[in-house]
Amino acid sequence: MASNEYTLSHQDVVRAVIIHQGIHEGFWTLNINFDVAAGHGAQASDPCLAVTIKGIGIMRASPADPFAIDAALVNPPAPQRVEGTVHVAAAVNGTHERGVQFCRDVYRNIAVQSAVKAPIKPT
Incomplete structure (x- = not known):
């Protein structure tokens, strides 16, 4: 039976995108874009902050970055x-x-x- 939840590390997400997009070279890391909006509640003294995720992807990284994934190792060319x-x-x-x-x-x-x-x- 299939699980109802799959949890991946940030490195697993980067590996999956590298393979899915057919990337064979370079170092890549996770990129998450957030949208932040400030406002107030029903009463003026109740401040609030809403944070949403606009997008998740990968971006090129330095080989020295400890979180970088080498596409040549994850998805070598044929x-x-x-x-x-x-x-x-x-x-x-x-x-x-x-x-x-x-x-x-x-x-x-x-x-x-x-x-x-x-x-x-x-x-």
């Missing part, structure tokens, strides 16, 4: 596609009639088209 992966997929989706030769061809495509090279031990 990895870029490496060119050549389409060719490997095309080779893999080919016919499997040749058995071992098919495996060799796929391995060659991966070895040749891979953007990441295997590390070489220094001699």
